[in-house]
Amino acid sequence: MLDLQVLRAYLEEVSFLRLFSPCFSSCRIRPQLSKEKIEGCHICTSVTPGEPQVLLGKDKAFTYDFVFDLDTWQEQIYTTCVGKLIEGCFEGYNATVLAYGQTGAGKTYTMGTGFDMNISENEQGIIPRAIGHLFSGIEERKRAAQSQGMAAPEFKVSAQFLEVGASGSGGTLWGGTVLSTALVAWAP
Ligand SMILES: Nc1ncnc2c1ncn2[C@@H]1O[C@H](COP(=O)(O)OP(=O)(O)O)[C@@H](O)[C@H]1O
Numbered sequence: 260m261l262d263l264q265v266l267r268a269y270l271e272e273v274s275f276l277r278l279f280s281p282c283f284s285s286c287r288i289r290p291q292l293s294k295e296k297i298e299g300c301h302i303c304t305s306v307t308p309g310e311p312q313v314l315l316g317k318d319k320a321f322t323y324d325f326v327f328d329l330d331t332w333q334e335q336i337y338t339t340c341v342g343k344l345i346e347g348c349f350e351g352y353n354a355t356v357l358a359y360g361q362t363g364a365g366k367t368y369t370m371g372t373g374f375d376m377n378i379s380e381n382e383q384g385i386i387p388r389a390i391g392h393l394f395s396g397i398e399e400r401k402r403a404a405q406s407q408g409m410a411a412p413e414f415k416v417s418a419q420f421l422e423v424g425a426s427g428s429g430g431t432l433w434g435g436t437v438l439s440t441a442l443v444a445w446a447p
């Protein structure tokens with residue numbers, strides 16, 4: 260169960276996106292939007308070279324397992340944070356990825372839940388990549404078994420998708436947080 264009070268406290272702390280799994284936490288800083296450039300907004304974050312640390316302004320430092328600066332590709336996020344979790348599913352581990360942050364922080368973009376049909380493959384987010392990875396992993400294992408003269412293993416896949424909303428103090432409505440779980444059971 261998610262403790263919404265804890266979640267809200269986190270949400271109010273900083274405005275950039277954080278990705279969580281049971282094993283690690285990461286922070287992704289999105290590039291400025293055109294509107295923000297036109298309005299002359301300043302970038303107030305900097306990533307400490309060689310360290311998974313982000314500085315907010317001059318003196319507020321936050322450390323994570325991974326920090327992804329403005330120019331990070333979707334693929335880098337997937338490979339670093341999620342790919343291993345999907346491989347873990349084949350070993351019997353459940354996987355959960357939680358993205359949270361203020362509205363506009365980049366949760367939908369990073370999770371890939373806008374399901375915009377016009378985006379390029381490079382821009383695909385975590386969920387479409389994870390589904391592709393899962394099903395190609397299944398095919399690979401079936402082919403490997405058959406090529407060794409064994410019966411193809413059977414797989415059962417179930418997935419849950421949940422969006423959590425939270426409202427902050429002063430009536431501010433914070434953006435939906437995405438939680439997704441994929442579970443694979445297979446009989447070799
Ligand atoms: N890493 C990124 N690179 C380019 N554009 C991004 C990135 N992250 C977010 N955006 C853009 O920023 C805007 C807000 O992102 P969005 O994912 O909708 O935020 P949230 O879901 O947290 O409210 C969208 O226009 C989105 O396309």
Ligand SMILES: [Mg+2]
Pocket residue numbers: 366367368434435
């Ligand atoms: Mg969103």
